[in-house]
Amino acid sequence: MSAKSKTKAEKEKLKKEEEERKAREEEEERLRLMEEEKERKRREKQEAAERQKRERELAVLRNEEHSELRVKLASVRNELSKYYSNLVQQQEWQRYVRCDGTPDPTIAAQINTYINLNREADTCVEMGVALTKNQLSLSLIEELFYKIRQIMPSGGSGHKLRIQQFHNTILELQQLVADYIDNATLTLLELRQR
Numbered sequence: 001m002s003a004k005s006k007t008k009a010e011k012e013k014l015k016k017e018e019e020e021r022k023a024r025e026e027e028e029e030r031l032r033l034m035e036e037e038k039e040r041k042r043r044e045k046q047e048a049a050e051r052q053k054r055e056r057e058l059a060v061l062r063n064e065e066h067s068e069l070r071v072k073l074a075s076v077r078n079e080l081s082k083y084y085s086n087l088v089q090q091q092e093w094q095r096y097v098r099c100d101g102t103p104d105p106t107i108a109a110q111i112n113t114y115i116n117l118n119r120e121a122d123t124c125v126e127m128g129v130a131l132t133k134n135q136l137s138l139s140l141i142e143e144l145f146y147k148i149r150q151i152m153p154s155g156g157s158g159h160k161l162r163i164q165q166f167h168n169t170i171l172e173l174q175q176l177v178a179d180y181i182d183n184a185t186l187t188l189l190e191l192r193q194r
Contacts, residue, residue: 084150105140105169106147114140115172119179130184134177141173 095104103110118133125133144166151159 087150102136103140105144105173106166108165108169111140111169111173115176118176125180125183125187127184127188130180134180137173137177137180141170141177144170144173 103114105111118137148163148166151163
């Protein structure tokens, strides 16, 4: 019996040692996992801090770039405004120096006078006269289209009204051209019938 007891005691001892070893391994595993978790959290915190630092640096760089771009854009707008202003002044001066008696299509009083005088003119018009007068009206239409293209880049609400006025003037001039052609055609047909 004592051999059996010994083996039983040895078994108990081995079992106890095994349990202690398992408990130690579990404790070591638990400590290792806790350490890994601490390390992971530390790394995440460090990465988050580095990410925030990079984002702040990028935000500062973006703000600096935006400031530089705003300054450049303001400079370009200023230059463009000066260019258009100079262009308009040159065109006005060229029109003034031309002194050919043609109305300025951008001045409502002048163009309205031109249109009304031509509508009140003789209805019997020869084809050559009609073509000459239409040439002037067509050049005024072309000038208005050019003015509209100049206004377009600058935009603005005040410019929309001006563009609409130019379009209305163009329509009136086109009607005047059509009336001259109709009158000249009528005159030509009447002459043939006689």
